[in-house]
Amino acid sequence: MIYTIEKVTTLIGARRYGDRDANIGFILTDSRSLCFPEETLFFALKSERNDGHNYIPELYRRGVKNFVVTDVPKGYASDYPEANFLKVVNTLEALQRLAERHRDEFNIPIVGITGSNGKTMVKEWLYQLLSSSLYVTRSPRSYNSQIGVPLSVWLMTEQTQVGVFEAGISMPGEMLALRDIIQPTIAILTNIGEAHQRNFESKAEKCREKLVLFHDAQTVVYNADDEIIRNELEKVDEVLPNGEVQERLGWSLQDKKSAMFIKSIEKKETQTQIKYIYKGGEESEYVIPFIDEASVSNSIVCAIVALKLGLSAEELNKRMQQLEPIAMRLEVKVGQHGCTLINDSYNSDINSLDIALDFMNRRPDHKGCRHTLILSDIQQSGESAEQLYAEVSNLARKRGVVKFIGIGSEISAQSAQIQIAEKFFFKSVEQFIHSEVFQSLRDEVILLKGARQFGFDQITELLVQKVHETTLEVNLNAVVKNLNYYRSFMKPDTKLVCMIKADGYGAGAVEIAKTLQDHRVDYLAVAVADEGATLRRNGITSNIMIMNPEMTAFKTMFDYDLEPEVYSFRLLEALIKAAEKEGITGFPVHIKLDTGMHRLGFDPKNDMDKLIDRLKHQNAIIPRSVFSHFVGSDSDDFDEFSAKQFALFDEGSKKLQSAFEHKIIRHIDNSAGIEHFPERQLDMCRLGLGLYGINSRNNETIHNVSTLKTTILQLRNVPAGDSIGYSRKTILGKDSVIAAIPIGYADGLNRHLGNRHGYCLVNGKKAEYVGNICMDVCMIDVTGIDCKEGDSVEIFGDHLPVTVLSDILETIPYEVMTGISNRVKRIYFQD
Numbered sequence: 001m002i003y004t005i006e007k008v009t010t011l012i013g014a015r016r017y018g019d020r021d022a023n024i025g026f027i028l029t030d031s032r033s034l035c036f037p038e039e040t041l042f043f044a045l046k047s048e049r050n051d052g053h054n055y056i057p058e059l060y061r062r063g064v065k066n067f068v069v070t071d072v073p074k075g076y077a078s079d080y081p082e083a084n085f086l087k088v089v090n091t092l093e094a095l096q097r098l099a100e101r102h103r104d105e106f107n108i109p110i111v112g113i114t115g116s117n118g119k120t121m122v123k124e125w126l127y128q129l130l131s132s133s134l135y136v137t138r139s140p141r142s143y144n145s146q147i148g149v150p151l152s153v154w155l156m157t158e159q160t161q162v163g164v165f166e167a168g169i170s171m172p173g174e175m176l177a178l179r180d181i182i183q184p185t186i187a188i189l190t191n192i193g194e195a196h197q198r199n200f201e202s203k204a205e206k207c208r209e210k211l212v213l214f215h216d217a218q219t220v221v222y223n224a225d226d227e228i229i230r231n232e233l234e235k236v237d238e239v240l241p242n243g244e245v246q247e248r249l250g251w252s253l254q255d256k257k258s259a260m261f262i263k264s265i266e267k268k269e270t271q272t273q274i275k276y277i278y279k280g281g282e283e284s285e286y287v288i289p290f291i292d293e294a295s296v297s298n299s300i301v302c303a304i305v306a307l308k309l310g311l312s313a314e315e316l317n318k319r320m321q322q323l324e325p326i327a328m329r330l331e332v333k334v335g336q337h338g339c340t341l342i343n344d345s346y347n348s349d350i351n352s353l354d355i356a357l358d359f360m361n362r363r364p365d366h367k368g369c370r371h372t373l374i375l376s377d378i379q380q381s382g383e384s385a386e387q388l389y390a391e392v393s394n395l396a397r398k399r400g401v402v403k404f405i406g407i408g409s410e411i412s413a414q415s416a417q418i419q420i421a422e423k424f425f426f427k428s429v430e431q432f433i434h435s436e437v438f439q440s441l442r443d444e445v446i447l448l449k450g451a452r453q454f455g456f457d458q459i460t461e462l463l464v465q466k467v468h469e470t471t472l473e474v475n476l477n478a479v480v481k482n483l484n485y486y487r488s489f490m491k492p493d494t495k496l497v498c499m500i501k502a503d504g505y506g507a508g509a510v511e512i513a514k515t516l517q518d519h520r521v522d523y524l525a526v527a528v529a530d531e532g533a534t535l536r537r538n539g540i541t542s543n544i545m546i547m548n549p550e551m552t553a554f555k556t557m558f559d560y561d562l563e564p565e566v567y568s569f570r571l572l573e574a575l576i577k578a579a580e581k582e583g584i585t586g587f588p589v590h591i592k593l594d595t596g597m598h599r600l601g602f603d604p605k606n607d608m609d610k611l612i613d614r615l616k617h618q619n620a621i622i623p624r625s626v627f628s629h630f631v632g633s634d635s636d637d638f639d640e641f642s643a644k645q646f647a648l649f650d651e652g653s654k655k656l657q658s659a660f661e662h663k664i665i666r667h668i669d670n671s672a673g674i675e676h677f678p679e680r681q682l683d684m685c686r687l688g689l690g691l692y693g694i695n696s697r698n699n700e701t702i703h704n705v706s707t708l709k710t711t712i713l714q715l716r717n718v719p720a721g722d723s724i725g726y727s728r729k730t731i732l733g734k735d736s737v738i739a740a741i742p743i744g745y746a747d748g749l750n751r752h753l754g755n756r757h758g759y760c761l762v763n764g765k766k767a768e769y770v771g772n773i774c775m776d777v778c779m780i781d782v783t784g785i786d787c788k789e790g791d792s793v794e795i796f797g798d799h800l801p802v803t804v805l806s807d808i809l810e811t812i813p814y815e816v817m818t819g820i821s822n823r824v825k826r827i828y829f830q831d
Contacts (some may be wrong), residue, residue: 001025001105001157005066005084008041011101012094014086017072022065022084025156029095029147031055032518033358035398037063043095044069045147050520052091068094092146099150099181106156107715109309110163112182112217114175114210115190118298119144119166122190124326126164129319130309130351135159135383140355144168149178155351159383162309162543167213172200185309187302192228215397215710216240221304222295224250224258249308251300260304267291271321273300274300284313286320291773301325325454326772330359332511333826337461338443340369343460345504349378352392353449355697358397359830360447362518363539369445373401374432374459376450377408385410389417401608403444407432407454424674429455433462435764470511472820473797474507476515476701476830478703482691483519486674486703495665495684497545498691501531501819505692506748507706508826510538516652517542521686521804529553532562545590554578563624567600569607572614579620588624593652595628595645595668604652612659614782626653626686633673634696646680672696692815697733699803707797710743712762712789715782724779729755734772736783741766741793742746744776748820750809754778758808762787762795 003011007021034040042064044052055569060080066085074542076085082694088094103110111126113119118143127138137160139152144166149322152165167178168295173291192207200206201686207228214220215238230250238246252258253265256277263275263283272295275285290300299320306316331343340363344356360371360688373396378388391409396404407410412425426432441463450456486498498757499505500519503513504645513524515536525545526532532544533556544621546557547565551574557564558579566572566589579587591611594601602611613625628649632638634805646668653666666682671690724730739762745751754756754773759766760780767780780793796802796816806813 033609103257112184118190140166222250287316372403377410377456389414481703495522499688501527506817595648708795
């Protein structure tokens with residue numbers, strides 16, 4: 001839907017500066033996601049760490065002419081002559097109000113979903129159940145926040161027949177705004193779990209907050225067997241503002257009088273049969289291709305809503321059997337022939353396509369790789385095929401796609417709508433795989449976006465770089481969560497440098513750096529110049545510190561704008577000489593002081609006068625920051641020594657600062673120090689191990705980033721008394737089942753874990769390493785564990801923290817994480 005700028009001004013109650021005519025079809029809150037500048041309205045949101053007003057000049061240059069602001073730029077008439085500025089008191093509230101007014105335009109069923117878990121699965125399954133007969137607009141991925149909800153509701157158009165939106169909260173008071181935006185006619189509460197519990201006094205309080213969404217909804221769907229939900233719902237008035245009584249559709253395994261009585265749940269090997277009685281009618285049933293408890297309960301919720309919206313029991317059963325698993329994450333994989341694969345092949349619709357294209361477009365250019373989209377037919381009701389694929393074409397072009405590959409009969413029939421010069425169409429995946437187009441894929445970033453039934457996994461299997469079955473899965477979302485966890489302890493104006501040396505602590509420096517750059521960290525830090533040069537060649541433009549600069553690499557640092565630390569007079573003189581030889585002036589460096597580590601650094605008591613004098617009598621380099629390292633910020637036992645360290649650093653760094661007019665950044669807090677010594681955060685902090693999910697203060701996991709997995713190659717029954725592996729180090733005391741798995745010390749699995757000193761997880765059960773760990777293979781004892789060849793094995797990760805291994809080995813998590821060999825394939829995920 002298109003709104004005039006005059007209409008928007010009225011809807012959000014803004015004061016307008018500028019008189020240009022404009023039509024608004026898109027709203028934007030993140031400058032990196034700009035696609036259609038001519039029709040975009042940018043909301044300059046403010047947060048503790050960022051201010052959208054800072055991006056107005058850049059966006060104006062890129063063609064955006066309409067802005068919602070709290071502060072109109074000075075000289076706006078001369079600096080932004082073609083712009084309209086809509087001034088409001090609070091830009092987030094204005095965004096929410098605009099979405100609320102947009103919602104008022106629709107008199108259709110709107111499903112609002114809240115709960116601690118299952119929101120996204122319910123939303124996606126409702127889309128799968130309904131979209132073949134109704135035009136459904138839903139939240140993209142997990143857009144369920146104070147910003148995500150209005151962006152989701154804004155996506156509704158004249159074609160929308162049903163809206164399905166998530167509403168997520170993390171603290172009291174947040175649901176009211178989301179309710180007013182969504183205004184659900186059907187409200188769902190999936191469950192009440194532990195998520196965000198620390199912000200609520202009790203589960204009952206959290207339940208009450210979530211039930212705010214139910215107010216004014218004509219129908220509510222909930223688990224009637226949950227005592228907390230049932231009790232809290234009884235306290236809510238059932239009478240709606242129009243005098244009608246709210247319809248409550250509870251489901252139960254116990255109460256035959258419930259709206260949806262679940263008579264039986266029968267689990268088979270790969271599917272579950274659910275028999276039910278809906279609203280006292282005849283007994284019916286449906287089958288889902290899943291057996292886990294979450295899928296069963298979420299399917300029941302979906303069944304109630306689908307039946308409420310008019311689906312017959314027969315059609316429900318037919319569609320339930322076709323439900324597909326929900327891929328919550330975009331996979332980034334290293335492909336063959338210089339390609340990078342972004343796998344999003346779990347569904348295909350216009351909104352999720354735009355999200356995936358945006359993700360691809362944000363990735364910095366990699367060696368000039370072109371952007372290629374491989375897209376299947378989009379199975380979406382309510383819009384003509386010509387309009388749909390014209391919109392696809394427009395989105396793809398705007399997001400930088402230069403090669404388009406369509407797969408499916410419908411998309412092939414609409415080839416004329418795809419206005420991209422290099423385009424190819426195939427009726428099936430098999431036809432594409434056997435074509436010259438497939439064989440010619442080289443040096444491309446490829447987005448695979450297709451409904452699961454098209455079999456895009458065949459394309460992925462053929463394009464992905466072939467390595468053995470051991471993989472390191474890296475959750476980029478967890479990296480962001482850890483980043484924000486530590487940022488929550490910091491003042492908004494405190495800068496942050498993130499350590500990604502040792503190839504991002506084993507996780508892969510390039511992908512970690514791209515994620516951190518996307519979230520605007522101030523500095524990245526690596527060990528040596530070659531690591532920094534690799535990041536630059538992969539499109540990283542952030543400031544990069546070199547923590548262990550080598551004198552032979554000065555030219556590399558100059559060429560790639562890599563900022564070295566300087567820790568000795570010998571290094572200082574060599575660097576000045578090299579910079580002067582290159583004709584360089586004002587090259588930023590970072591001065592390191594030794595306050596007690598006694599590893600590297602200038603003496604803050606005895607070296608400062610000489611250091612300052614040398615720095616003042618040259619202009620080749622300039623001190624950008626001054627820093628030191630705490631020896632033991634992870635332990636209270638060293639607090640007294642840490643205080644002495646800080647006193648030394650404070651004296652030396654202030655002396656350096658007083659000698660120069662420009663601001664010199666001071667930093668000493670590391671990951672543990674950020675939390676333990678908030679008063680010593682100064683101008684910047686350094687985030688290392690904490691970024692990768694390990695809290696060194698208590699050795700616990702914050703949000704796990706890396707999961708090392710492999711598979712069972714072979715199972716064999718071995719009698720008691722036989723030995724396992726080289727040198728007969730393990731003798732079996734009983735008849736056992738032994739599994740061979742393709743991971744060894746060449747992959748980074750420490751040999752000291754062998755002979756029952758350590759264990760891995762097979763289907764959630766502990767399996768001890770038996771025998772000596774070999775170079776490429778090791779053996780584990782799976783006696784009593786229900787498993788088969790091909791099953792997954794977790795070496796460390798979400799269920800087996802890396803700290804368990806490091807404790808067994810009497811070492812630190814750093815050593816385990818950085819020891820993972822480069823031959824282990826890294827797979828990256830992002831929600």
